[in-house]
Amino acid sequence: MQDAPPSHGAPSFSRFWTAATLSSFGTAVTTVAMPVLVVTTLEASAFEVGVVNAAQFLPYAALGLVAGVYADRWRRQRILVWSSVGRAITLGAIPVLWALDALQVWPLVGLLLLFGSFSVFAFAATQSLLPRIVPRERLVVANARLDQSDAAAQTLGPALGGGLVGLLGAPVAIAVDAVSYLLDALLNAGLRVTEPPVDASTPRNLRREIGEGLRFTYRHRTLAPLALSTHVWFLANGAGFTALSLVALREMALSSLVFGLLVTVAGSTGLVGASIAPSLGRRIGAGPAIVRSRAVYPVAWLLVALAPTVSTAAGVALLTVALGLHGLAGGLENANDMGLWRRSVNRTSAAVGALLGGTAVAFLGASPALLGVAVVFTVAVAVAGLSPLREVRQVL
Incomplete structure (x- = not known):
């Protein structure tokens, strides 16, 4: 049986909520910047555009079935922090490669595969961590606030992303998303959350x-x-x-x-x-x-x-x-x-x-x-x- 969630959930949830909001807005910017980067900046072929888009989903196919299992075996807060750091690095590499005139479609595909892999584990950790941050009776309210922030990001973020791409270019706009994940990692690293002891010895039959x-x-x-x-x-x-x-x-x-x-x-x-x-x-x-x-x-x-x-x-x-x-x-x-x-x-x-x-x-x-x-x-x-x-x- 899991321990009761800690009573100090309100300050930690504020940090968690802020981190989620920042990364949601960053993601909304990339929603516009990535197609512009691939179609316009890199002038990719139609097939290459399809490959780039597929790369953003493939990690869910490869890792989605096991991410939840390992989220139960590892510290969720640690997973969340390092997943955000990994996403910041992989996205941050895009403008760096562009500045070095070394950005091509296939290296971009590799970076997106890494980014998606980190995202799979981050999602699994988030689902398990939130009940540790807020009391059970506040979960509905907490989820509603997260949904509201995500909806606001999806509504306002793409227009912001289009403006940033027009002013700064697609690679620099993607750098904004990378920074949002660094801030996400810093905020989540400071969460005051008590997690139950990790029991990695209990066998899990994933196939079953x-x-x-x-x-x-x-x-x-x-x-x-x-x-x-x-x-x-x-x-x-x-x-x-x-x-x-x-x-x-x-x-x-x-x-x-x-x-x-x-x-x-x-x-x-x-x-x-x-x-x-x-x-x-x-x-x-x-x-x-x-x-x-x-x-x-x-x-x-x-x-x-x-x-x-x-x-x-x-x-x-x-x-x-x-x-x-x-x-x-x-x-x-x-x-x-x-x-x-x-x-x-x-x-x-x-x-x-x-x-x-x-x-x-x-x-x-x-x-x-x-x-x-x-x-x-x-x-x-x-x-x-x-x-x-x-x-x-x-x-x-």
Whole structure:
């Protein structure tokens, strides 16, 4: 049995919350800076853009299944601090290589693989550490504050990132994110938190635990279609956002600021969707809410496919509506937590999707590739909508 969380949680949570907020805003800046760096600064091919995007997801596939186990065997605070230091170093290497005129696509892929590996362990440690920082009765409030900060970062951060990229260039903007992780590490190193003794001697049968989770999910009448639909969704999403960066930054030649504002639209409508999701779930049930929300994605990506075929002004308007719909749908359905190892499967799907998206743009062109993305999103809707999920009031 774990010890009770320490009573001095408020000051430590303030540090933890500040650290999370800083890194969230840094991440939002990189959300815009990274595509600009790859597509515009490095002039990567469509396939290389897909590889770079896939590299950001692959560590979840390789390490997601074991990160939770080792987070239970090591000190969570130490994991969190050193993961942030590792992310700061890997991101900080990008502007250094650029200044030395040595930054190329494949070294960047290696750095992103390292960055993602640190992120997997940081996520696992965060999930385990928060209940040690605040008392159990304050966990809901603490999680709400973290969610609010993250939503604010997703809403304001991309516009800030677009402005920074325009003023300083993409590599320097990424350096801002690196600094945010250093500050994150410093703040979390000063947390006053008592962790239970680490028992590394207790054997863990990872294969058995994963097998139990797989059997429970994929034999369940409602969780199975939800999981499969989500895997297909991540495949389409990985392909879609790879193609989107190529369309917006290369074919339509939009500025980094405009691109950042488009990403901001998705964050803003996502916040709106998240705020009304609970009432929608209560009114029509969780299953129907998920199915109806997912039905919005094919429409959104059809609009994205049309964007490069019209004038620039009309294309920007279509992208604005499309990303607004995408963010709204995501906010409406995102209350469902699939668990850490299932996130690993989802990130694997996203990595495959990113590779397929880049390859499709290279061989078919942007609009046909995006039409294919809309079709795959439709498959995700069909998997969920033709299953018992469409009738359930509450998803487990």
